Amino acid sequence: MTRSSLIAGPTPADAPARRPSGAAALAVALTLHTELWAPLVEYREESRWTSLIDPAAAAAVLDPSLHAELADAQIWLLSWLPGQGTDVHDHGSAAGAFAVARGTLTERVIAARVREAVHQSTTDLAAGRVRYFGAHYVHQVTNTLAEPAVSLHVYAPALRWMNTYRVERGALVRTGTERAGVDW
């Protein structure tokens, strides 16, 4: 490193502020408001259960500082019995976040790399944990433990489609596309 690069390089003060996205803030705040979602939760033996949450109902319990984030947000409430989970999937053009509200979910993240095998990591997310992501984020979420789980998912813009994948010989192979109004 040269002296000039030391002088001209970015300093901590120049770095942009790093903070969770608005969707993550919404998701975490909503998990704290059990009065909003707990009475709605159902569990289904045959598959995960999902329900949309009315943004107006969310606004009624959230701090006003988060109301602007609700403008284009779509909020899903999901329940997961032990063993229930998703395929490997992306979120189409949507960005967003999900927070675990009850129980623990195991997230497997698959990162595709140019001319390299995909990189995979798996993390257990207990209640209170949050993940936020942009487009092209590929993951699989499963309830691998013995207790039912509940999570809140915030998408902005709304989730319109999702591609599903399998990992084959170190590469992501698309297996299908699921569309809002058709597949969920």
Ligand SMILES: [Fe+2]
């Ligand atoms: Fe997802």
